Amino acid sequence: MSIHWWDSRCVGxxxxxxxxxxTPRLVxxxxxxxxxxxxxxxxxxxxxxxLKPGWNMFSPQQDVELGKKAALDxxxxxxxxxAPKVDAYLxxxxxxxxxxxxxxxxxxxxxxxxxxxxxxxAFALPGGYVFINRGVIESADNEAQLAAVMAHELSHVALxxxxxxxxxxxxxxxxxxxxxxIFGGSTGGALLTELGAFAAGGVLLRYxxxxxxxxxxxxxxxxxxxxxxxxxxxxxxxxxxxxxKGKNPPEFLxxxxxxxxxxxRVDEEIERLGGIPANAKRDSAEFEAIKREVLALPVVxxxxxxxxxxATPPPPPSSNFATYxxxxxxxxxxxxxxxxxxxxxxxxxxxxxxxxxxxGSGHAALAYGLIIGVxxxxxxxxDSNALENGTRQVLQDLQKxxxxxxxxxxxxxxxxxxxxxxSTYLINDSPAGGLETDWIITVLRPEGLYSFIxxxxxxxxxxxxxxxxxxxxxxxxxx
Numbered sequence: 001m002s003i004h005w006w007d008s009r010c011v012g013x014x015x016x017x018x019x020x021x022x023t024p025r026l027v028x029x030x031x032x033x034x035x036x037x038x039x040x041x042x043x044x045x046x047x048x049x050x051l052k053p054g055w056n057m058f059s060p061q062q063d064v065e066l067g068k069k070a071a072l073d074x075x076x077x078x079x080x081x082x083a084p085k086v087d088a089y090l091x092x093x094x095x096x097x098x099x100x101x102x103x104x105x106x107x108x109x110x111x112x113x114x115x116x117x118x119x120x121x122a123f124a125l126p127g128g129y130v131f132i133n134r135g136v137i138e139s140a141d142n143e144a145q146l147a148a149v150m151a152h153e154l155s156h157v158a159l160x161x162x163x164x165x166x167x168x169x170x171x172x173x174x175x176x177x178x179x180x181x182i183f184g185g186s187t188g189g190a191l192l193t194e195l196g197a198f199a200a201g202g203v204l205l206r207y208x209x210x211x212x213x214x215x216x217x218x219x220x221x222x223x224x225x226x227x228x229x230x231x232x233x234x235x236x237x238x239x240x241x242x243x244x245k246g247k248n249p250p251e252f253l254x255x256x257x258x259x260x261x262x263x264x265r266v267d268e269e270i271e272r273l274g275g276i277p278a279n280a281k282r283d284s285a286e287f288e289a290i291k292r293e294v295l296a297l298p299v300v301x302x303x304x305x306x307x308x309x310x311a312t313p314p315p316p317p318s319s320n321f322a323t324y325x326x327x328x329x330x331x332x333x334x335x336x337x338x339x340x341x342x343x344x345x346x347x348x349x350x351x352x353x354x355x356x357x358x359x360g361s362g363h364a365a366l367a368y369g370l371i372i373g374v375x376x377x378x379x380x381x382x383d384s385n386a387l388e389n390g391t392r393q394v395l396q397d398l399q400k401x402x403x404x405x406x407x408x409x410x411x412x413x414x415x416x417x418x419x420x421x422x423s424t425y426l427i428n429d430s431p432a433g434g435l436e437t438d439w440i441i442t443v444l445r446p447e448g449l450y451s452f453i454x455x456x457x458x459x460x461x462x463x464x465x466x467x468x469x470x471x472x473x474x475x476x477x478x479x
């Protein structure tokens with residue numbers, strides 16, 4: 001029960017005690033007001049947004065098993081801070097927040113680890129295994145902002161967003177294979193062997209905007225119930241966006257799709273909860289001490305797991321092709337390329353061994369291969385203006401996350417599987433060094449705007465041009 005309503009009740013009681021005995025009518029009126037207030041208490045508590053996990057083919061125990069395997073692998077691959085005081089502080093703060101998660105009968109073995117990485121990022125694996133980069137602690141202005149990030153991640157665990165995403169993506173090849181590999185199947189076993197449990201588990205962290213909004217709302221509730229200023233939830237994201245305006249977004253914002261009206265939704269939930277709690281906590285001496293300790297830690301740089309050395313070019317594309325079948329199309333790609341499904345938006349990527357490189361900031365980037373995306377843009381597929389407007393929007397979105405990307409050749413009309421499309425050439429910095437050519441074909445369909453982005457360094461593009469053309473010629477849209 002919130003402090004706001006208990007304060008209201010106490011005010012009523014004090015008023016009753018001060019009323020003179022000779023005015024019983026006023027006493028009865030005050031008593032009636034008190035009774036009415038008490039009756040409203042459950043309704044007030046019910047004003048908060050009610051959230052619950054979506055349909056899930058996994059059991060909570062499987063969440064724990066999956067998360068534990070991925071966490072053990074993550075601990076081997078990530079540069080942990082190995083600072084007992086920092087981990088102890090994160091554990092104490094994290095357990096305080098976890099105790100305020102809605103009671104759902106699921107007891108997760110929460111663990112909290114500090115990662116020696118200055119990138120502003122944090123993630124929680126299914127089952128409650130939470131990893132927080134030192135960059136989050138260093139960037140937070142106070143304990144409430146750090147608690148906001150942790151409450152957001154813990155909400156993903158409580159709402160089981162990871163395995164819910166895998167369940168929804170069951171039609172896409174490879175997703176439920178992760179579960180089968182862990183729980184006795186063969187397809188996922190191959191995936192885990194090839195990518196490692198942490199990398200395979202990473203596909204479970206690609207949340208939708210709806211999931212991010214739900215984590216914001218539940219995280220706000222957790223902050224409120226733990227006595228923190230819930231405004232810190234929106235303040236931290238506003239701070240990040242302001243500091244990186246015009247630059248590549250911090251990893252947290254690029255990995256977590258930014259829901260629309262994020263700040264407004266948090267403010268709305270605070271009002272539903274009854275406003276800012278009295279004596280809301282913002283900072284602590286413990287946080288300031290831990291922040292100083294983290295700032296003093298040596299910086300450890302470690303290669304990105306699963307990312308190739310830029311000095312070693314990938315093998316040439318095979319002349320033999322494999323077939324990939326999505327819900328609404330099929331496409332053929334060289335059989336010596338790997339596919340990397342993306343549960344967020346139904347996209348998929350294809351790249352040769354060594355085609356994914358470190359972009360220099362600890363992020364994995366595609367240097368050779370093909371990216372297929374679907375943007376939720378409405379319009380008549382036969383309307384040329386709708387195609388042009390949708391393509392312009394997709395290009396603008398690409399340039400936001402790639403500030404140095406420029407249009408080299410404006411859109412030219414083409415046909416892809418007899419459907420009208422636009423062909424645009426762009427140039428961008430390549431993670432392999434120098435510049436890259438990005439050839440993008442866009443096609444508007446009832447389900448959205450498809451973009452097929454062919455990527456290769458300019459110095460090697462001529463070796464891939466014929467392969468890219470063959471891949472695009474193989475596209476077949478389903479009725």
